[in-house]
Amino acid sequence: MTTLDRYILRQFFLTALFSLCAITIIFVAVNMMDNLDDFLDMNATVGMIATYYFYFIPEIIKLMTPVAMLLSALFTTSRFSTFNELTALKSGGVSLYRFMMPMIVCAFLVSALSIYFNGWVVPYANKKKIEIGRLYFQKDIQYTSRNNIYIQDSRTRIISIGMYDDSRTTAMRVSIQDFYLQDPTIIAARYDADEMQWNPVLKTWTLTHGTHREFGPTYERLHPFTTLTIDHLNFTPDDIRKKQEKPEEMNYPDLKQFIHNQQRSGQEVSRWLVDFYGKIAFPFASVIVVLFGVPFSSIKRRSGLGVEFGIAIGISFLYMIFQQVSQAFGYNGDMHPLLTAWLANAIFFITGIVVLLRVPK
Numbered sequence: 451m452t453t454l455d456r457y458i459l460r461q462f463f464l465t466a467l468f469s470l471c472a473i474t475i476i477f478v479a480v481n482m483m484d485n486l487d488d489f490l491d492m493n494a495t496v497g498m499i500a501t502y503y504f505y506f507i508p509e510i511i512k513l514m515t516p517v518a519m520l521l522s523a524l525f526t527t528s529r530f531s532t533f534n535e536l537t538a539l540k541s542g543g544v545s546l547y548r549f550m551m552p553m554i555v556c557a558f559l560v561s562a563l564s565i566y567f568n569g570w571v572v573p574y575a576n577k578k579k580i581e582i583g584r585l586y587f588q589k590d591i592q593y594t595s596r597n598n599i600y601i602q603d604s605r606t607r608i609i610s611i612g613m614y615d616d617s618r619t620t621a622m623r624v625s626i627q628d629f630y631l632q633d634p635t636i637i638a639a640r641y642d643a644d645e646m647q648w649n650p651v652l653k654t655w656t657l658t659h660g661t662h663r664e665f666g667p668t669y670e671r672l673h674p675f676t677t678l679t680i681d682h683l684n685f686t687p688d689d690i691r692k693k694q695e696k697p698e699e700m701n702y703p704d705l706k707q708f709i710h711n712q713q714r715s716g717q718e719v720s721r722w723l724v725d726f727y728g729k730i731a732f733p734f735a736s737v738i739v740v741l742f743g744v745p746f747s748s749i750k751r752r753s754g755l756g757v758e759f760g761i762a763i764g765i766s767f768l769y770m771i772f773q774q775v776s777q778a779f780g781y782n783g784d785m786h787p788l789l790t791a792w793l794a795n796a797i798f799f800i801t802g803i804v805v806l807l808r809v810p811k
Contacts (some may be wrong), residue, residue, distance in 0.1 A: 454544070455552045461529065462553050466522035473514045478503050498586055505579035508572045509698070515564060516735035517766045519557055523743030524762050526553070531748060546809065550744040557740040564733030569702040577699040599693065603684050605716040606631050606638075611646075611690075619648040619687045624657065626680070639664050641680070654681045684714065697725040705729070720787055724780040727791030735769065738795050742802035745809045769794055 451459075482489075482503070489499055530536040530549075539549060599611040599621075612623025626641040643660030657680060662673040692700065692708055700708060709722045742765065773794040780790025 458552045459556060462522050462526045465525050466518045469521040470514060470518035474510050477510045492586055502579060502582045505575045508575040512568050512572050516739050519736040520739035520743050520766060521762045523553060523740045524747045527744045527747035546748055553740050557737040560736045561733045568729055568733055573699050573701045601685055606634055614690055621646040637665050648687050654679050655683050720783040721781045723787035724777055724790050727788050731791040731795055734795055738798045742798060745806040748809055769798060
């Protein structure tokens with residue numbers, strides 16, 4: 451690494467770090483004002499609120515990292531251009547490509563770290579934040595319900611649970627309905643039980659105090675039982691817990707397993723696949739915005755930092771809007787989930803290349 455690289459990276463990194471910290475503080479302050487009534491109604495202590503926002507900050511960092519990188523690219527390049535440092539570098543034989551190379555490498559490293567950060571750290575923090583919100587602030591309370599749970603265990607089996615006790619891994623008022631594969635509208639068998647207990651050693655569910663009904667074209671057989679072990683159920687207590695979770699609470703393996711379970715049961719998984727691919731695609735926005743921002747600010751202007759800041763916010767909003775619009779098509783199944791997740795990056799990458807080719811080098 452040359453002296454020039456270190457000089458550029460110091461300016462770029464410090465600006466990005468300052469931008470991210472400033473945006474995070476503003477975001478927390480605005481959100482806190484928005485939730486102030488809830489905090490006051492629940493008599494929340496300062497420590498409780500601080501803990502809630504401690505676990506909220508990773509989500510903010512995930513969303514605002516590309517914005518901070520774009521601001522840093524615009525401000526750093528604009529500063530070099532304003533003070534004629536960029537002109538001096540070009541006169542000395544340093545092209546714009548060479549000038550932006552340290553920032554691109556830094557953006558790639560940030561993207562690589564963001565993949566891990568967004569895939570494991572952020573879901574863990576979101577889970578803690580939502581738990582605190584449910585427990586103390588009555589937020590997202592509908593997701594804590596363990597009553598009236600419905601699971602499509604396979605294409606021909608539906609399970610309904612009246613109540614589930616997570617501490618004992620026991621389900622109450624259980625009904626298991628099996629349908630014919632040839633005609634899934636016709637019921638083949640049904641199990642009804644007062645309780646269903648999970649055996650962690652055998653990995654099986656055991657029904658207690660219930661009945662087993664078999665249905666045929668001309669008959670119906672009833673088999674009462676005291677205990678009955680069901681070893682062909684696909685779901686586990688973890689699946690019940692994950693059924694209550696949002697995608698932002700799941701890390702990469704958990705979300706992938708959740709999608710697999712949904713596919714196994716014949717459910718439409720386009721929405722989940724878009725979220726899964728988006729967890730990987732979104733971090734690379736940091737590289738895209740640097741590629742877009744550096745050539746854009748390399749042209750000397752008299753606009754000042756205010757206009758640069760406005761441009762950065764405008765580009766960021768365009769990216770977010772385009773991403774949300776494309777996600778809507780992906781959620782509906784009108785567009786392939788992988789294409790949906792990467793479409794915004796592809797459009798802005800092409801735009802960045804066009805801007806780079808058009809400016810003086």
